[in-house]
Amino acid sequence: MEQQIINSIEVTGVDYSYRRNHVLKDLNFSLPLGESIAILGANGCGKSTLLSILSGVRYCKGASIMYGSHDLTKDKKLRSKLIAFVPQTDPLLPELSVRDNLLLWFKGPAKDLDASLELPSVKMLNISDFIKKPVKALSGGMRKRVSLATALINDPQILIMDEPAAALDLCYKAEIREYLAAFHESGRTLLLTTHDEEDLSIITLLCLIRDGKLHKSSRVLRGDELISVIKGESDVP
Amino acid sequence: MFLKLLKLESLKALRCLPVFFAALVIFGLLIGTIYGSLSRSLYEGEAIARATVGVVTDESDSRYIDMLIDYLSGMESAAFALDFEVMDKDEAMNALNSGRLVAVLLLPEDTINGILNGENYPVEVVFSKEQNLSNVFLYELTHAGMKLLSSAQASTYAAAELYVRADKYDELWDAYNDIDMLNFSYVLSRERIFFTEDTLPAIYTYAATAMILLISFSHICFAPALKREDNGFYALLFSDRTTPLLYLTVKYIVNTLLYFILLLFGMLIFSKAGSGFDIYFDAKNILMLLLCSCLITSLGLFLEQLFSEAGAIMAQIILSIAMLFLSGAILPSAFLPALLQKAGNIMPFAPLHQNLAFFLNGNSADPKLLPMFLWSAGLFAAAWLVFKFRKEVLS
Numbered sequence: 047m048e049q050q051i052i053n054s055i056e057v058t059g060v061d062y063s064y065r066r067n068h069v070l071k072d073l074n075f076s077l078p079l080g081e082s083i084a085i086l087g088a089n090g091c092g093k094s095t096l097l098s099i100l101s102g103v104r105y106c107k108g109a110s111i112m113y114g115s116h117d118l119t120k121d122k123k124l125r126s127k128l129i130a131f132v133p134q135t136d137p138l139l140p141e142l143s144v145r146d147n148l149l150l151w152f153k154g155p156a157k158d159l160d161a162s163l164e165l166p167s168v169k170m171l172n173i174s175d176f177i178k179k180p181v182k183a184l185s186g187g188m189r190k191r192v193s194l195a196t197a198l199i200n201d202p203q204i205l206i207m208d209e210p211a212a213a214l215d216l217c218y219k220a221e222i223r224e225y226l227a228a229f230h231e232s233g234r235t236l237l238l239t240t241h242d243e244e245d246l247s248i249i250t251l252l253c254l255i256r257d258g259k260l261h262k263s264s265r266v267l268r269g270d271e272l273i274s275v276i277k278g279e280s281d282v283p
Numbered sequence: 284m285f286l287k288l289l290k291l292e293s294l295k296a297l298r299c300l301p302v303f304f305a306a307l308v309i310f311g312l313l314i315g316t317i318y319g320s321l322s323r324s325l326y327e328g329e330a331i332a333r334a335t336v337g338v339v340t341d342e343s344d345s346r347y348i349d350m351l352i353d354y355l356s357g358m359e360s361a362a363f364a365l366d367f368e369v370m371d372k373d374e375a376m377n378a379l380n381s382g383r384l385v386a387v388l389l390l391p392e393d394t395i396n397g398i399l400n401g402e403n404y405p406v407e408v409v410f411s412k413e414q415n416l417s418n419v420f421l422y423e424l425t426h427a428g429m430k431l432l433s434s435a436q437a438s439t440y441a442a443a444e445l446y447v448r449a450d451k452y453d454e455l456w457d458a459y460n461d462i463d464m465l466n467f468s469y470v471l472s473r474e475r476i477f478f479t480e481d482t483l484p485a486i487y488t489y490a491a492t493a494m495i496l497l498i499s500f501s502h503i504c505f506a507p508a509l510k511r512e513d514n515g516f517y518a519l520l521f522s523d524r525t526t527p528l529l530y531l532t533v534k535y536i537v538n539t540l541l542y543f544i545l546l547l548f549g550m551l552i553f554s555k556a557g558s559g560f561d562i563y564f565d566a567k568n569i570l571m572l573l574l575c576s577c578l579i580t581s582l583g584l585f586l587e588q589l590f591s592e593a594g595a596i597m598a599q600i601i602l603s604i605a606m607l608f609l610s611g612a613i614l615p616s617a618f619l620p621a622l623l624q625k626a627g628n629i630m631p632f633a634p635l636h637q638n639l640a641f642f643l644n645g646n647s648a649d650p651k652l653l654p655m656f657l658w659s660a661g662l663f664a665a666a667w668l669v670f671k672f673r674k675e676v677l678s
Binding site for chain 1: 507515522
């Protein structure tokens, strides 16, 4: 019931430093649900750090992530039900089979895994063709699909992905974009970081991190305008 | 998640078993052969190879020369490795140059009388020109022989002195021959003087060394189960309400228990398979084997967090040998500088070595279980700290 009336996640007090490097400076922002959001910025600006805080990988003292009346930094059970995270490098154990890797991250009982593999967002990944193979025998594109499946088998409302197309060739990049677009079109929230301008084709809201602050752009910028904003040569529109 | 991790880590550890058993056979044969050869040479008077020393003398007809050769050949330190052969100088030098002899003793004229009357004409010892370990040992043997000879002389003169004090000058000259004979023969039995019941025979010390090497080297096969995974795996793991401590604890418990079972069964088979060791499995010894598994697993875990998989394997090999060396398990630590001796005594392998030596001798473990426990806990804590630090830099 509560889920129907919540239309954003309110993030407050995100302040993070790596020793003397103050990367995120007291960020306070809201993330509208149902959007496809990209966080952009120069290398080392704190994009991945922000995603790791939102997904619970990294603890940020004083921060709160409010989903309605629930603080997701404290209610970890709700967080892990709502949010799925796909890190930049594959979270897979190469010596195990695809199925065993999925079982590891599947939050339901093992017997329900097959039913989850039939979820539309998982089925379109076509991993059943190689589900018994060890991960080490898979290509980079196949691995990325399995990484995505580890998140999608739990049917999350919010998918956080750190550079989804990193280290993939052009064909695989396009394929991954298709899966992500389909996920967003099913009414759920996509939040990703990227350095690839092509990924912006599936984005509805653009955020930029500059000088430790998060700026929301009124539109999805492209080309020279985007580069100029990232470099700090012009303001975020 | 705890049960899933338990299953996952068990699966990873079990997958290491085929390689472990293969490595156990290879390392077992290698270390067992070295240990067997050493112990045989120490206890059965059979060296891996024997060397010949030439003796050049003008008094080859003297019965004292025969006694001197018998004396040298009977020296405990020389008996297991050296043969002495009387020959002329040219023959001896040719044999030395050709490598048939390892050294030549050039006895000066009137050597025997010189020894008997205390003049001690110097004996020239010519070593092979090759600079190798054999020469070092021979050099040390020569010095040991000189000390022995001087003690024999001292007792000869002491006996003569007693005759003089008793005003038995006339009998003294007749007794000299008997005194010399007695001294030469008694000095050969000197090892009886140093017999003590409180020290473990060296065979158990070296067996414990061989066992630690085998344990340490074979444990390397569990590196794939202890190694760090990709950062992506940890990112997902820690976003899923799992803490680094829980993750490392599960990994540690699974690997320790598996290795403990292997070690326990290995020791049971070893004791029943006619190894000659009278091993005694009481609660203390079983606890010692469990702590041994804890120690070796925590060392492996720590190194795997610190280095890459290959780096950790190399580090474990180097550290194991270095710690055994410093603990006095390879060479007596008395040869080391005082500071290194102190460092060796606090190394984790020092209590392990001592406990294993007692264990192999059929005793209960020495009360050195606490240092093993502390080292295990310390290394696990260090592994956790490194893991935590590396999690912090994970992005």
